Amino acid sequence: MTRGDGSVYTVPRNARNRAGTQNAMSELTLAIGNKNYSSWSLRPWLAMRHAGIPFEERLIPLFDENWEEAIAAISPSRRVPVLLHGGRAVWETLAIVEYVNELFPGAGLWPADRDARAHARAVANEMHAGFTALRDRMPMNLRRGDLKGKGRGPGVEDDIARICEIWRDCRTRWGAGGEFLFGAFGAADAMYAPVVTRLDTYGVDLDETCAAYGRAVLSLPAFAEWREAALREPWVVAEDEID
Numbered sequence: 001m002t003r004g005d006g007s008v009y010t011v012p013r014n015a016r017n018r019a020g021t022q023n024a025m026s027e028l029t030l031a032i033g034n035k036n037y038s039s040w041s042l043r044p045w046l047a048m049r050h051a052g053i054p055f056e057e058r059l060i061p062l063f064d065e066n067w068e069e070a071i072a073a074i075s076p077s078r079r080v081p082v083l084l085h086g087g088r089a090v091w092e093t094l095a096i097v098e099y100v101n102e103l104f105p106g107a108g109l110w111p112a113d114r115d116a117r118a119h120a121r122a123v124a125n126e127m128h129a130g131f132t133a134l135r136d137r138m139p140m141n142l143r144r145g146d147l148k149g150k151g152r153g154p155g156v157e158d159d160i161a162r163i164c165e166i167w168r169d170c171r172t173r174w175g176a177g178g179e180f181l182f183g184a185f186g187a188a189d190a191m192y193a194p195v196v197t198r199l200d201t202y203g204v205d206l207d208e209t210c211a212a213y214g215r216a217v218l219s220l221p222a223f224a225e226w227r228e229a230a231l232r233e234p235w236v237v238a239e240d241e242i243d
């Protein structure tokens with residue numbers, strides 16, 4: 001199996017045992033929303049695709065005429081992403097990441113070092129629970145190239161300052177082995193990937209450390225694959241389009 005960066009990833013034997021069979025692992029299905037808008041969907045998709053973890057993708061266009069029926073049939077929270085595996089539904093992005101990490105412990109989704117791993121989980125959770133001003137004002141929208149300077153409002157600058165503090169801190173303390181928060185690309189980076197796209201879309205000025213980190217995320221082959229598909233999508237979600 002090949003990772004997104006071209007290196008080869010061997011499925012660990014204990015992962016096979018936990019999943020039951022090799023076949024069971026190849027039957028992972030990740031249900032996602034529109035690639036242009038669904039920032040939560042991007043996170044586990046990117047983590048899994050970059051790591052070379054095999055999965056089938058099921059895209060359910062957000063809020064179109066079949067949305068409610070389709071999502072209710074597979075997701076208890078009626079939200080995407082949701083991972084389907086062996087009759088089980090795993091919803092909530094971080095729960096999906098942890099589930100996949102248990103199936104593929106050799107995939108490097110979290111850092112090997114315990115201190116780094118604790119830090120990675122803390123910043124991933126901080127992303128999951130917070131930055132609501134930025135998320136509300138700057139919806140992910142990969143198609144738009146005309147939003148530089150837009151999306152500002154109360155709380156947004158504070159969110160950006162804290163995010164950049166996290167990135168600088170991770171890069172300084174743990175990032176020496178690569179271009180990402182903990183060196184190699186992993187789950188913490190996947191959690192922040194939609195923020196990277198927002199800071200780019202809305203033209204936020206960054207210091208060199210954060211700008212370089214953002215460029216590294218946007219340059220990932222797996223992210224390019226997601227973006228290309230997003231740009232081909234026909235759907236428009238009016239509430240995520242700002243003027």
Ligand SMILES: N[C@@H](CCC(=O)N[C@@H](CS)C(=O)NCC(=O)O)C(=O)O
Binds near residue numbers: 038080093128
């Ligand atoms: N806390 C959830 C958030 C998931 C979420 O809000 N997904 C959005 C799409 S990006 C969704 O399904 N929205 C549908 C709705 O609000 O009805 C997670 O971590 O997965």
